[in-house]
Amino acid sequence: KQEVTQIPAALSVPEGENLVLNCSFTDSAIYNLQWFRQDPGKGLTSLLLIQSSQREQTSGRLNASLDKSSGRSTLYIAASQPGDSATYLCAVKAAGNKLTFGGGTRVLVKP
Amino acid sequence: SAVISQKPSRDICQRGTSLTIQCQVDSQVTMMFWYRQQPGQSLTLIATANQGSEATYESGFVIDKFPISRPNLTFSTLTVSNMSPEDSSIYLCSATGPAVIDTQYFGPGTRLTVL
Numbered sequence: 001k002q003e004v005t006q007i008p009a010a011l012s013v014p015e016g017e018n019l020v021l022n023c024s025f026t027d028s029a030i031y032n033l034q035w036f037r038q039d040p041g042k043g044l045t046s047l048l049l050i051q052s053s054q055r056e057q058t059s060g061r062l063n064a065s066l067d068k069s070s071g072r073s074t075l076y077i078a079a080s081q082p083g084d085s086a087t088y089l090c091a092v093k094a095a096g097n098k099l100t101f102g103g104g105t106r107v108l109v110k111p
Numbered sequence: 112s113a114v115i116s117q118k119p120s121r122d123i124c125q126r127g128t129s130l131t132i133q134c135q136v137d138s139q140v141t142m143m144f145w146y147r148q149q150p151g152q153s154l155t156l157i158a159t160a161n162q163g164s165e166a167t168y169e170s171g172f173v174i175d176k177f178p179i180s181r182p183n184l185t186f187s188t189l190t191v192s193n194m195s196p197e198d199s200s201i202y203l204c205s206a207t208g209p210a211v212i213d214t215q216y217f218g219p220g221t222r223l224t225v226l
Contacts, residue, residue, distance in 0.1 A: 043220040
């Protein structure tokens, strides 16, 4: 059974510092990995999608890497801003088009 | 991309009653899913909503408690039946295309509080 873990569970940084969020998964037989952002009480916003054949994806200040063989992905957010404060979730897609989610990392960027 | 809307956005219900949540997608999608997010927790898949046939439920979820309909490619409903306080959660609708490489999109969620 696929298990997805995110470390740390919470992170607090001063504005301007780079953020590094980690995601690990136990079964490397995945189709892709997706990073989401969730604001309190809201739905999920897709940030980046990395296919299993890719090593990384970039969008603006966001960069996500994927090492499928070791079961790891890292989300980097450069030059963090208070507006980046949210919970970040990673999810892996496997058979049946189903997503398995990690527990999330709650990020606070202090002005 | 797909834009997903849900109704209601939130509700407060009494124990023993039922609530039906609606999900509308702005484009035809192949797969639709319902997730639950309990307070302070991550998302758990309830079921895959299949068009014109019975939903496929994950372990721990049953049709009598969470009946699901999907009459067409863009619309689905989830009913939370005979509610108890333990059903207080955010319920999220999700949709994706037919290919495994497709992005999965989520609705804004329905925040349910059961008293």
